[in-house]
Amino acid sequence: PPKVTISATLVKQLREETGAGMMDCKKALAETDGNLEKAQEYLRKKGLSSAEKKSGRLAAEGRIASYIHDSRIGVLIEVNCETDFVARGEIFKQLVDDLAMQVAACPQVEYISVEDIPESITRKERELELQREDLQSKPENIREKIVDGRVSKRLAELTLLEQPFIRDDSLLIKDLVKQTVATLGENIRVRRFVRYTLGEKESNEPNNDA
Known part of the structure; x- marks a missing residue:
């Protein structure tokens, strides 16, 4: 059967959505007959095996996101990746927004990973x-x-990475991050977060209530 011609526009779109390299995107589209969704899945599956290898690479770019729930709970979170290109992409943005919401939904979470305790x-x-x-x-x-x-x-x-994902509780947050590493082909690191709850006292805050 004749091969499907993969347009540059399609390659560009797949790159923007996944942050994967141009050659990888071309190959993924060729393997999936130009089907964008299947190409994303192909890249994700192809990348999962290399997610562990990527964990040692420097992640110095990224995003800081905020989430405020009902004016009573506020979260700031910093998540790092390797390149500005990935940091600006929709998939990475979605991950960071989801993580901010997860922190707001889990008041018991104080640490990122068990190693941080x-x-x-x-x-x-x-x-x-x-x-x-x-x-x-x-x-x-x-x-x-x-x-x-x-x-x-x-x-x-007590840790964010071990929580069941609020949008899909069959998935732990650490698996969600690994899947995104696989899709985007870059190391991703949850760097830090802070949660503010209205009326809550800091442990070192003096009691000045009238």
């Missing part, structure tokens, strides 16, 4: 679990395993 917090959670009455009658090796599982679950609840 201070050792003192981990130790405290472990001590609390060890004191639970339902564990006292268990043999020590069983007790340790149960505590490990409970502490891991508790720490995951």
Whole structure:
């Protein structure tokens, strides 16, 4: 069968939507007979295997986004990527907006990843679990395993990357980020976020209420 002619406009559109390289976009469109949606899927599948390799590359561009819910909760988040081209693309913008909304929806989230949680917090959670009455009658090796599982679950609840995505709870945020890395072909890093809740006191704020 004759090959579909891939127009430059189509290649440009796929590049803008995914941030992938020109040759990759041409190949994706050729493999999918010029179908834009299938080409995006092709790039995503092709990239997933290289998402891990990309995690070591410098991500110094990106976006800062804000999300305000009902004038009561405000979030600022910074997400980094490698190039300004990707930072301006719709897919990256959508990811950053989704992450800002996720932080607003998860008041218990204080850290980006489990690695960011201070050792003192981990130790405290472990001590609390060890004191639970339902564990006292268990043999020590069983007790340790149960505590490990409970502490891991508790720490995951405190981190953004381990949250189920609010738009699709079959997907964790870390998987959403990996998928976007695969689609865009660049390392992406959630750098930092801050959440403000109306009337909430900072831990170091003096009590000046009248």
